[in-house]
Amino acid sequence: MTDHNSSTDLTPRGGGDGRLPARFTDPGHAPHKLRRADVDPDANKRAERQVVLLFGVSILGTIGFLVAYALVRPGETIGSMRLSNLLLGLGLFLGMFGIGAAAVHWAKTLMNDHEVSQERHTLISSPETRAAAVQDLKDGAADSSIGRRGVLKGAMVSALALAPLSIAVPLIGEVGEDWDISKFGRTIWAKGVRLAQDPSGRPIRAAEVTIGSAFHVIPDNLEEFEHPLDEKAKAIVLMVRMDPRDLKEAPGREGWSYEGIVAYSKVCTHVGCPVALYEQQTHHLLCPCHQSTFDLADGAKVVFGPANRPLPQLPISVDDEGYLVAQSDFLEPVGPSYWERLK
Amino acid sequence: MTTTIERGAAAGADYLDQRTGIGAAVKSFARKVFPDHWSFLLGEVALYSFVVLLISGVFLTLFFVPSMAEIHYEGPWAAMQGVEMSEAYASTLRLSFEVRGGLLMRQVHHWAALIFMASIVTHMMRVFFTGAFRKPRELNWLVGFVLMILGLAAGFSGYSLPDDVLSGNGLRITDGVVRAIPIIGSYLSYFIFGGEFPGQDLIPRLFTVHVLLVPALILALIVVHLLMVVIHKHTQYPGSGRTDQNVVGFPLFPVYVAKAGGFFFIVFGVIALMAATMQINPVWNYGPFDPSIVSAGAQPDWYMLFLEGSLRLMPGAGTEWVIGGYTLSLNVLIPAVVIPGILFSLLALYPFVEAFVTRDTGEHHVLDRPRNRPFRTAFGVAVLTAFFVLLVAGANDLIAAHFYMSLNDLTRIFRVLFFVAPVVAFILTKRICLSLQRKDRELVLHGHETGRIVRFAHGEYIEVHRPLDEHERWLRVAYEPEHPLEIAPPVDSRGVRRKGYRLDKVRQRMSQAFFEDRIEPVTPAELAAAHSHGAHDELEGGSHVASPRELEGSAPGGGRTIAEPADGSTPDARNR
Numbered sequence A: 001m002t003d004h005n006s007s008t009d010l011t012p013r014g015g016g017d018g019r020l021p022a023r024f025t026d027p028g029h030a031p032h033k034l035r036r037a038d039v040d041p042d043a044n045k046r047a048e049r050q051v052v053l054l055f056g057v058s059i060l061g062t063i064g065f066l067v068a069y070a071l072v073r074p075g076e077t078i079g080s081m082r083l084s085n086l087l088l089g090l091g092l093f094l095g096m097f098g099i100g101a102a103a104v105h106w107a108k109t110l111m112n113d114h115e116v117s118q119e120r121h122t123l124i125s126s127p128e129t130r131a132a133a134v135q136d137l138k139d140g141a142a143d144s145s146i147g148r149r150g151v152l153k154g155a156m157v158s159a160l161a162l163a164p165l166s167i168a169v170p171l172i173g174e175v176g177e178d179w180d181i182s183k184f185g186r187t188i189w190a191k192g193v194r195l196a197q198d199p200s201g202r203p204i205r206a207a208e209v210t211i212g213s214a215f216h217v218i219p220d221n222l223e224e225f226e227h228p229l230d231e232k233a234k235a236i237v238l239m240v241r242m243d244p245r246d247l248k249e250a251p252g253r254e255g256w257s258y259e260g261i262v263a264y265s266k267v268c269t270h271v272g273c274p275v276a277l278y279e280q281q282t283h284h285l286l287c288p289c290h291q292s293t294f295d296l297a298d299g300a301k302v303v304f305g306p307a308n309r310p311l312p313q314l315p316i317s318v319d320d321e322g323y324l325v326a327q328s329d330f331l332e333p334v335g336p337s338y339w340e341r342l343k
Numbered sequence B: 001m002t003t004t005i006e007r008g009a010a011a012g013a014d015y016l017d018q019r020t021g022i023g024a025a026v027k028s029f030a031r032k033v034f035p036d037h038w039s040f041l042l043g044e045v046a047l048y049s050f051v052v053l054l055i056s057g058v059f060l061t062l063f064f065v066p067s068m069a070e071i072h073y074e075g076p077w078a079a080m081q082g083v084e085m086s087e088a089y090a091s092t093l094r095l096s097f098e099v100r101g102g103l104l105m106r107q108v109h110h111w112a113a114l115i116f117m118a119s120i121v122t123h124m125m126r127v128f129f130t131g132a133f134r135k136p137r138e139l140n141w142l143v144g145f146v147l148m149i150l151g152l153a154a155g156f157s158g159y160s161l162p163d164d165v166l167s168g169n170g171l172r173i174t175d176g177v178v179r180a181i182p183i184i185g186s187y188l189s190y191f192i193f194g195g196e197f198p199g200q201d202l203i204p205r206l207f208t209v210h211v212l213l214v215p216a217l218i219l220a221l222i223v224v225h226l227l228m229v230v231i232h233k234h235t236q237y238p239g240s241g242r243t244d245q246n247v248v249g250f251p252l253f254p255v256y257v258a259k260a261g262g263f264f265f266i267v268f269g270v271i272a273l274m275a276a277t278m279q280i281n282p283v284w285n286y287g288p289f290d291p292s293i294v295s296a297g298a299q300p301d302w303y304m305l306f307l308e309g310s311l312r313l314m315p316g317a318g319t320e321w322v323i324g325g326y327t328l329s330l331n332v333l334i335p336a337v338v339i340p341g342i343l344f345s346l347l348a349l350y351p352f353v354e355a356f357v358t359r360d361t362g363e364h365h366v367l368d369r370p371r372n373r374p375f376r377t378a379f380g381v382a383v384l385t386a387f388f389v390l391l392v393a394g395a396n397d398l399i400a401a402h403f404y405m406s407l408n409d410l411t412r413i414f415r416v417l418f419f420v421a422p423v424v425a426f427i428l429t430k431r432i433c434l435s436l437q438r439k440d441r442e443l444v445l446h447g448h449e450t451g452r453i454v455r456f457a458h459g460e461y462i463e464v465h466r467p468l469d470e471h472e473r474w475l476r477v478a479y480e481p482e483h484p485l486e487i488a489p490p491v492d493s494r495g496v497r498r499k500g501y502r503l504d505k506v507r508q509r510m511s512q513a514f515f516e517d518r519i520e521p522v523t524p525a526e527l528a529a530a531h532s533h534g535a536h537d538e539l540e541g542g543s544h545v546a547s548p549r550e551l552e553g554s555a556p557g558g559g560r561t562i563a564e565p566a567d568g569s570t571p572d573a574r575n576r
């Protein structure tokens, strides 16, 4: 390793006459400074009393905790719960902190504070030890004569490699339920399923949806399923009504809305949060998780943020009794993208 | 005279030693020396908060019910009367309202988790900036790194257990990120959730991960980590009498037993105080998980915030590609997988990169002062800055609301900052290091300012400087600056291209980048020159020699200073 003189040594140099050593040498340990308690017996006694006092604080803290435990119940209100927590917590704090402060104070004021120096030894083992270790391994290998028995070696390796399968196969087989990932692409929306209010489950009539209003919607048959929460996670919908003149409808989707009422999946196409914040003025729908913004007047296209695709639209119409119903399921998978989404 | 206690202890020790031979271990261990410094406490805080997590965690397991079965709430909390919720959420309410001390333990557990992660990260920073990861401690750096990742896993799995709205949305985001992984993503999602999100299995699975798998791994690795610390012996800060061949400090017993043992109780106490006075994760306000509800302004725990920020900053337009009918979601993969992957790989591999560049094979036990390794320090600060930008971006909605800014503008600003801020931080930090080194030189050459002004016979005023004592000086001159490597030429004397030249070339380039700017420590000759010329103008001339690319204002202020000898026999006393 040599010095690159062409590179930039930024040192501001002083002069020098060349006869002095190139570097300073270590002056050795700095002198030890005595503490008050080392020289003054009174200070020593005082420090001892302080340590005793701190242990005393701890004892009182623990007693306080027990008293609070016996007398203060968390109860039914936030207030009583907080009071119980505060008193118990303060007791625990004093009980622990007192011990800690006492021990540290003791160590700092009364225990020996002479720094000691111990030698380090390099970690590497001596050449003889290493050679002996290598020899031991060689001897062992020779003993087993593994080098000469090729078939045996192969059999052993195969057995060891295969054995874990009896744990791994059932684990992998069972852990993902039925592994039918095509379920990502389906929800329980279907022709004729009514749009109901979330969470009451009350079906919604087209007539009660005024211009400018927004509804959080679930399918009205949700409770018929074994695991409603699982179905709900995919089926949530946000429905709004706007002035039909504000609405831009993509070719082929003209029949998907009803008198300015449009319904979109509420599962964000970014990573799946419920897209819940609707701003009536701009027709923008904001996902609070990472702020993807969708324009409901224009096919729920992304206008800002990390999402890339518009929210899928649920085609809706009205049944004989005036209730809003789905025309079908979504025509594309809802929610975040995945590798097989378009397959 | 021996007391009863001593006699009892002796008998007990004898009994044990005859059966275990433990005497030898105690003999070599009890008086083992550990150096002292406040920054060595950071690792201890991590250890002790883990112990607090174990204690409070076991308490919680006795009451927590890891089940997603739906029930109707009938406890004392009026706001949730009759609401449908999972048993996990209901049992968390029970812990908070009905179990005396349950809320305290929940809050102790959660605060301890935050402190655990914070102390791990700051401990890592200490190790990084002081170069404690150098040989022979590279492997322990890796163990520490894995501990940090496991800490993230522990925190994340625990945060999700109460099954409230907030944690449920966190899991939903996890599902979205997992699904974005090419080829295996969808199956991985099924693997985790036991089918489609949210499914029925997640809470029980997370529970096992959280109370068994991860803590057991953490515990095992902590044992390895500490064993290695004992084998290596602790590093020490530079100072007089401290070398790579010794370790200077206090004996384990009694000083460290008292200090470290006491410190455990202090950490526990402080966490208890936080739990008593500062509410954390009030799940009774959030409500049980419902996939259609989300609250604005919700934040994950701080150690997950950088991922959130990273997801928020990525622009979505044009970043989802369809290749042969398969969907590749770069808008999720880049921020949630690639960027954390790069940050974490840089962190994990840095010791090996630096060793590659320096070709250094010696053992190091004396720590670096960060200023003496400008490149490393600047690099560390740059990576931290990138991390910090992401972390703050994870709260951009709160910031926007607080300062009445446009959220979209703020996001755009952060996008730029993510690239610009680390570069600026690198340049600034490097400059600061170099000027601190210069300041050290100046201090060594000219001593402390005393504030005493004297007047020479010929009327000039100067300030008297008190030279550093030899210990102060040693701290500032005892380092070996790294120099850029020089490599052998590409062809040998017979004109044959040698092997390995390419690699050497890479090494040399990196070495240039690492070490081209540097400051050498003061030599005895320089100090002698600064003193013997006593007067001042000499120095001024001398100090400008041989500094090809000296930055402005760097020269020691030659002419206006004078040194006052340590013995106090001031030569210019007559001038006072």
Ligand code: HEM
Binding pocket: B050, B053, B054, B056, B057, B058, B060, B061, B064, B092, B095, B106, B109, B110, B113, B116, B151, B154, B155, B157, B158, B159, B160, B161, B162, B210, B211, B212, B214, B215, B218, B280, B281
């Ligand atoms: C290794 C580090 C650990 C970390 C970082 C950690 C972190 C967390 C966090 C952040 C929570 C959420 C607390 C809340 O606000 O309710 C939690 C919950 C929980 N943790 Fe841990 N934990 C750790 C270790 C443990 C251990 C060792 C156990 C048990 C042996 C445990 C048992 C629990 C239980 C039962 C809950 C649910 C309690 C509730 O929801 O009220 N944890 N953990």
Ligand code: FES
Binding pocket: A268, A269, A270, A271, A272, A273, A287, A288, A289, A290, A291, A292, A305, A306, A307
């Ligand atoms: S989940 Fe909606 S923006 Fe990320």
